[in-house]
Amino acid sequence: MRKSITLALVLALTAAFTIGCDEYRKANRAVAGISSGLVALQEANQIAYRNGEISKDGAELIAKGLIDVSLLNDEAVRQLRGVKELDAHNIDQILALADQINSSLSSLQDEGVLHIKSDSSRQRFEASIVAVKGSVVILRGILQGVK
Amino acid sequence: MDVKTVNTALQLAQLAANLFIELKKQSGLSNEELLDMAAQNNAEARDEARKFLESLK
Numbered sequence: 539m540r541k542s543i544t545l546a547l548v549l550a551l552t553a554a555f556t557i558g559c560d561e562y563r564k565a566n567r568a569v570a571g572i573s574s575g576l577v578a579l580q581e582a583n584q585i586a587y588r589n590g591e592i593s594k595d596g597a598e599l600i601a602k603g604l605i606d607v608s609l610l611n612d613e614a615v616r617q618l619r620g621v622k623e624l625d626a627h628n629i630d631q632i633l634a635l636a637d638q639i640n641s642s643l644s645s646l647q648d649e650g651v652l653h654i655k656s657d658s659s660r661q662r663f664e665a666s667i668v669a670v671k672g673s674v675v676i677l678r679g680i681l682q683g684v685k
Numbered sequence: 686m687d688v689k690t691v692n693t694a695l696q697l698a699q700l701a702a703n704l705f706i707e708l709k710k711q712s713g714l715s716n717e718e719l720l721d722m723a724a725q726n727n728a729e730a731r732d733e734a735r736k737f738l739e740s741l742k
Contacts, residue, residue, distance in 0.1 A: 540724065550732065563716055563719075566716050566717060566719040566720055566723070567708075567711050569719075569720070569723045570711055570720075570722050570723040570726070571707070571708075571711075571722075572723070573722070573723040573725075573726030573727045574707050574726050575732065576726065576727065576730035577708045577726050577729050577733070578703075579730070580730050580733045580734050580737070581733070583734075584733070584737055585738070587737075594741055597737070598695065598738060598741060599739065601734040601735075601737050601738050602734070602738070604730055604731075604734045605730075605731050605734045608727040608728075608730045608731045608734075609727075609731070610729075611723065611727050612724060612727045615720050615723045615724050617719060619720055663711045
């Protein structure tokens, strides 16, 4: 329920701010949103570890997973820089990257749920993950709309 | 309303406020600047994660 509210919130706010934008700009904003969320997630991971709310192994897994997602998102940024506008012929690779990012975020979410001991930290971590996933949902929606 | 519900509401309000600030900040940027910002944030998240992993050794 809480995750649905968070996702709805992210989608509604982002939609409100992208009215009138073209698809290319919306996609750029989505990858920027993903990247901001990754910074916040690593911060949440470090705070949880400092507070003794996550095991060393769990914190390591999350940090490594975040590095992987940031590299995937970097590749999406590189692809977007290369195309300048979106059309049915140039979105397949970006769409594949969005799928990989989504899948890696789901794994990260599972790691967090498994390893974060305190309820409040786990909820905060999950809300942050769902917020990043909201940007991925938007990116996939834009790309599928172009297709 | 119990404490858990209040905490959840506060966290959602905080998340909404952060998102609002982030989206407002993005709205004034060109496409190139948005992509630069994304690349910088990706690098920052990666650097922080690597430094953290080093500190755990």
